[in-house]
Amino acid sequence: MTIAETExxxxxxxxxxxxxxxxxxxxxxxxxxxxxxxxxxxxxxxxVVVLGANxxxxxTTLRSICNMVTCSGSVTLEGDEIGKMNTADIVNRGVAxxxxxxxxxxxxxxxxxxxxxxxxxxxxxxxxDDIALWFEKxxxxxxxxxxxxxxxxxxxxxxxxxxxxxxxxPKVLLLxxxxxxxxxxxxxxxxxxxxxxxxxQGTTMLVVxxxxxxxxxxxxxxxxxxxxxxxxxxxxKQLQNDPAVQExxxxx
Amino acid sequence: xxxxxxxxFDGFTTGAIYAAVAVALVLIFKATTLxxxxxxxLAMAGAFVGYIFAVRSDVLDFISEEDSFxxxxxxxxxxxxxxxxxxxxxxRALVRPFDxxxxxxxxxxxxxxxxxxxAVVGEIFNYQAQNPPMPGLFPNDFxxxxxxxGVTDAEGNVSGGxxxxxxxxxxxxxxxxxxxxLYLLLNKTKMGLAFRAVSSNVESARLVGVRTGRVLxxxxxLAAAFGTLGAILVAPRLSLQPNMMAVVLIYALAGAAIxxxxxxxxxxxxxxxxxxxxxxxxxxxxDWEPFEFLxxxxxxxxxxxxxxxxxxxxxxxxxxxxxxxx
Numbered sequence: 001m002t003i004a005e006t007e008x009x010x011x012x013x014x015x016x017x018x019x020x021x022x023x024x025x026x027x028x029x030x031x032x033x034x035x036x037x038x039x040x041x042x043x044x045x046x047x048v049v050v051l052g053a054n055x056x057x058x059x060t061t062l063r064s065i066c067n068m069v070t071c072s073g074s075v076t077l078e079g080d081e082i083g084k085m086n087t088a089d090i091v092n093r094g095v096a097x098x099x100x101x102x103x104x105x106x107x108x109x110x111x112x113x114x115x116x117x118x119x120x121x122x123x124x125x126x127x128x129d130d131i132a133l134w135f136e137k138x139x140x141x142x143x144x145x146x147x148x149x150x151x152x153x154x155x156x157x158x159x160x161x162x163x164x165x166x167x168x169x170p171k172v173l174l175l176x177x178x179x180x181x182x183x184x185x186x187x188x189x190x191x192x193x194x195x196x197x198x199x200x201q202g203t204t205m206l207v208v209x210x211x212x213x214x215x216x217x218x219x220x221x222x223x224x225x226x227x228x229x230x231x232x233x234x235x236x237k238q239l240q241n242d243p244a245v246q247e248x249x250x251x252x
Numbered sequence: 253x254x255x256x257x258x259x260x261f262d263g264f265t266t267g268a269i270y271a272a273v274a275v276a277l278v279l280i281f282k283a284t285t286l287x288x289x290x291x292x293x294l295a296m297a298g299a300f301v302g303y304i305f306a307v308r309s310d311v312l313d314f315i316s317e318e319d320s321f322x323x324x325x326x327x328x329x330x331x332x333x334x335x336x337x338x339x340x341x342x343x344r345a346l347v348r349p350f351d352x353x354x355x356x357x358x359x360x361x362x363x364x365x366x367x368x369x370x371a372v373v374g375e376i377f378n379y380q381a382q383n384p385p386m387p388g389l390f391p392n393d394f395x396x397x398x399x400x401x402g403v404t405d406a407e408g409n410v411s412g413g414x415x416x417x418x419x420x421x422x423x424x425x426x427x428x429x430x431x432x433x434l435y436l437l438l439n440k441t442k443m444g445l446a447f448r449a450v451s452s453n454v455e456s457a458r459l460v461g462v463r464t465g466r467v468l469x470x471x472x473x474l475a476a477a478f479g480t481l482g483a484i485l486v487a488p489r490l491s492l493q494p495n496m497m498a499v500v501l502i503y504a505l506a507g508a509a510i511x512x513x514x515x516x517x518x519x520x521x522x523x524x525x526x527x528x529x530x531x532x533x534x535x536x537x538x539d540w541e542p543f544e545f546l547x548x549x550x551x552x553x554x555x556x557x558x559x560x561x562x563x564x565x566x567x568x569x570x571x572x573x574x575x576x577x578x
Contacts, residue, residue, distance in 0.1 A: 066459060091461035099459060105452040107572065116449045119442070120461040168460065 016043040018079075019204040020065070020095075020172050025073035027057075027064050034060045035071070035228045042172065042206050047198050049215040049236070050208040051249050052225035058208035059100055061225070062174045065206075066090055066097050077171065092120050094171035100180060102157045104164065106150030110141050113149050113160055117167030127167070134163040155186035159193070166197065172204040179211040187211060191218050212249035216240045224249075254401050257414035259532045265420040267527020268427040272482030273497075273504035274511065274519035275431070276475040281513050282451040283471035284347075286355050290365035291479055292501030294342075296494060297369050298335030298480025299487050300377060302327045303386050324387045328484045332477040339476030340469045347472075348465055352454075374494040381491035388488040390422030423485045430481060431520055434474070438516075443470055451514070502551065503530070506558040512571020521569065529557045 020042040027035040034057045042048045052058045064071040066087050075083040082090050091097075105113050114134065118127040135142030138159050144152065149160055158178055165173055175194070179187040195218040197203055208225075209215040216222055222239040224232040232245065239245050273295060280288040288294075305312050305327035315323040342365065350357045402413025438444035449457040450467045458464055483497060490496045507526040511518025533553050538546040546553055567573050 068455070068458070087458045088461045088463045091459065097459045099455060103453065103456040103459065105449050105456060107452040108448055112445060112448070115445055116457070116460050116462075119446065119449075164460070 016046075018042065019044040019077070020206060021074075021076045022061070022065065023074050025061070025064055025071060025075070027060050027069055027071035029069075033228065035064065038073070038225075038228070038230060040223050040230065040233070042204055043221070044204055045198075045202045046220045047194065047205045047207060047218050049212075049219040049222045050206070050225055051210070051212050051215070051222060051239075051245070052208070053210065053248075056225045057228040058225055059176055060228075062097060062099075062176050062206070062208060065174060066095060091168065094168075095174065096165035096168050096170035096172070097174040098161045098165045098176060098178065100176040102154075102161045104149040104152075104157050104161050106148060108149055109146050110149055110152070110160060111145040113164050114167050117164035120168050130167055130169075134167075138163065155182055155190070158182060158186075158190060162190075162193070162197075166201075166203065170203065172206060175205060175207040177209055178207065179209060179214070187214060191215070194218055210249070212245070213240075254412055254414045255535075256532070257400060259535045260528070261414060261416050261420055263528035263531030264524060265417075265423050265527070266530060267507075267524035268424045269482050269486045269500065269523075270503045270507045270526050271427055271520040271523025272430065272485070273479050273500055274508040274523040275434070275516055276479040276482070277504060277508045278511075278513060278516050278519040279471050279475040279478065281508070282516070283447065283468050284352060284358070286358055287362070287505070287513075288472075288475070289359065289362040289501075290342075290369060291362075291475065292483075292497035292504070293366050293369040293373075294335060294339055294476050295479030295483035296497040297338070297373055298331050298476060299386070299483035299492060299496075300373055301334050302331030302480070302484050303382060303487070303492055305330050306387055307382075307384055320387060321389065321391075324389055328389060328481065331484065332480045335476040335480040336473035339472040343469050343472040344465075348468065370494050377494065379494055381493045386484070386487040386492040388419050389426070389485065390419035392417065392419040392488055419488070426481065426485060427520070430478060431516075434478070434516065437474070443467070447471060499551070503527075503554060506554050508568075509558050510561045510568055512568025514572055515568065515570035518568055518570030525557070526554050529554050533557070 018041050023039040025035050025038040026033070038057075038061060040048070040050070050058055050061060060069060063069045065075050067083070067085060067090060068087060073083065074081060077093055077095065080093075082093055082095070085093070105116060108116065111131065114131050115127070118130065121127055135145065140156055141160060141163065149157060152160060162175070162178070178190055182190065191214045194205060194207070198205055198218070207215055207219070216236045216239055219236040222234065222236050223230050224239070224245060232239070232242070234242070273292060276291050276295070277287060280286070280291065306324050312323050312326055315326060346361050346365070347358055350361070396418040397415040399410060399413040399415060402410050404410050438447060446457065446462045446467045447470060449460070449462055450464050454464060482500070486496070486500060503526050504523060507522035508519045509522070510525055511520070511522025530550050530553070534546050534550045537543045537553065561569065
């Protein structure tokens with residue numbers, strides 16, 4: 001499976017083409033300001049991770065990109081402003097979002113979950129091919145294609161949620177704490193899968209995580225978010241070796 | 253035995269009408285998790301639209317006079333389409349502007365709609381039973397029935413037995429056909445998939461690109477069409493007038509609660525159960541002297557049935573038990 005990459009409209013003067021760019025993002029819930037002047041860039045074909053503790057604003061950052069919360073600032077996808085669009089249009093443009101806590105459709109069958117994931121597509125044959133592909137990749141989903149998604153285990157549901165999101169053949173995949181509530185061994189598998197998808201399909205990813213080590217392993221670039229502000233950014237390797245990051249997120 | 257069979261037939265017939273309205277209520281509940289109290293009045297208004305086409309106006313007069321059933325059917329289908337469009341407009345203008353998580357304003361709006369629709373139709377048509385009456389969708393003369401059982405005397409006259417009226421069978425079959433259509437619509441079409449996705453997880457539905465507003469409009473439209481069919485089917489029996497759906501709505505609500513508020517099949521079963529409770533239950537229990545009062549207030553037994561069901565199964569017979577993860 002290949003994703004046609006026809007657009008080549010890079011930001012002038014930069015060596016890397018930017019897929020998703022956020023600048024000056026501000027968001028608040030009532031009187032509480034959650035994000036302050038937040039800016040980040042996700043280069044095309046790369047995995048970028050946003051690290052942060054609970055309540056730092058990680059989820060809000062992703063929800064702002066999809067316009068699911070009231071926010072101001074600019075969000076661009078391949079240079080086009082998408083910040084003021086409604087969620088359905090943003091998804092149509094190629095942003096897929098796996099919300100925290102899996103975000104499957106528990107009452108729908110596994111197969112219907114994948115069909116819903118392809119809601120924005122109109123190529124029926126291609127959708128069937130992609131479903132077959134995911135069933136091959138995760139035979140457990142294939143075996144249970146008729147079962148309600150809510151009956152799957154936590155790890156299987158996360159696999160389904162990711163497959164579901166990729167069914168739309170997105171340009172960029174937003175992952176909101178994919179490791180939440182999963183056993184360590186399953187988390188490791190999951191991140192390997194992300195890496196594989198990124199390498200094989202070239203899908204750009206923005207991952208927000210508390211599980212810093214695994215996330216930095218597969219990422220090229222990282223940001224550290226504290227109380228709604230980016231306090232540190234850099235290459236993934238560089239962050240992994242940064243004493244402050246090690247102390248705060250990598251357990252010393 | 254004949255009496256028992258007769259009461260079963262009657263129960264299924266009225267039950268099918270409660271089921272139609274219960275399914276309409278559940279469609280809205282699944283999409284928005286609220287009860288549309290105006291559902292009965294929307295259905296009543298839809299039946300009046302059908303009445304205009306079938307009796308009051310001459311737009312359908314090109315259909316020959318002898319073929320009055322074709323005319324009534326065309327009128328009914330037009331009424332279902334028009335009420336679906338009206339319901340979409342109501343949803344767009346009066347329901348969607350409000351925060352879907354805040355139920356109180358929307359419930360108040362549906363209560364307000366209940367009063368407004370009732371008053372407007374009453375003002376235009378008055379509150380009497382309409383004359384000429386609403387024609388039936390099925391032959392409903394006194395001798396249009398199949399006799400089941402009964403005895404034949406020496407002259408060949410048949411008497412006794414249970415009577416299965418043609419229109420009773422027609423009402424039950426209409427409900428079955430409508431449920432089948434609904435099943436296909438929800439399970440075989442893209443809009444149906446979107447509807448199921450929204451009722452399963454609104455947020456994730458938005459995140460796969462579903463325009464949730466349109467899906468809600470679709471739910472309201474389907475519900476209105478379903479309710480209108482129920483009202484048109486019941487009109488010849490209750491006689492068409494603005495208050496005819498008030499009691500039907502209460503029975504339908506009880507049916508939907510028994511079946512489980514988020515189960516379409518459950519709503520159909522619940523409606524039929526209420527019909528049977530009314531006919532078989534009230535019929536036999538009220539023969540017993542202390543319970544004679546049930547004949548005057550048959551609703552009592554239906555509400556007891558609902559209460560008992562909910563006491564033992566709080567989410568109804570087929571409803572999903574909601575487990576909230578925190």
